[in-house]
Amino acid sequence: MASSPDRSFGNDRHHRVREKSCADTIRSRALLASLDVPYEFVDVEADPARWATAESISGRASLPVIVFPDGSHQVEPVDGDLRDRLARLRLI
Numbered sequence: 001m002a003s004s005p006d007r008s009f010g011n012d013r014h015h016r017v018r019e020k021s022c023a024d025t026i027r028s029r030a031l032l033a034s035l036d037v038p039y040e041f042v043d044v045e046a047d048p049a050r051w052a053t054a055e056s057i058s059g060r061a062s063l064p065v066i067v068f069p070d071g072s073h074q075v076e077p078v079d080g081d082l083r084d085r086l087a088r089l090r091l092i
Contacts, residue, residue, distance in 0.1 A: 024076050025064040031079050035092045039066075 032039050044051035044063070054065045058075040066082065067073045068089055074082060086092045 022063050028064050028082060031082055037091060
């Protein structure tokens with residue numbers, strides 16, 4: 001039986017894992033900042049164990065992975081999808 005992914009990236013903020021040069025991450029980060037949404041970066045380049053966590057959450061090797069306070073997540077979201085999820089969760 002497979003274990004559940006470790007979604008414990010921290011407290012109740014939106015959490016992201018990233019690569020420093022990932023265009024999707026840069027775009028998502030800019031959107032979160034423009035909407036004044038608090039978030040925390042998890043640097044998977046510096047911590048391979050966190051990369052494994054990101055892969056277990058998303059089911060694939062893609063970044064960014066955005067984990068929301070309700071435990072849901074998005075992988076490589078386009079701005080409209082990310083904005084919609086934030087709105088549905090009443091975070092903006």
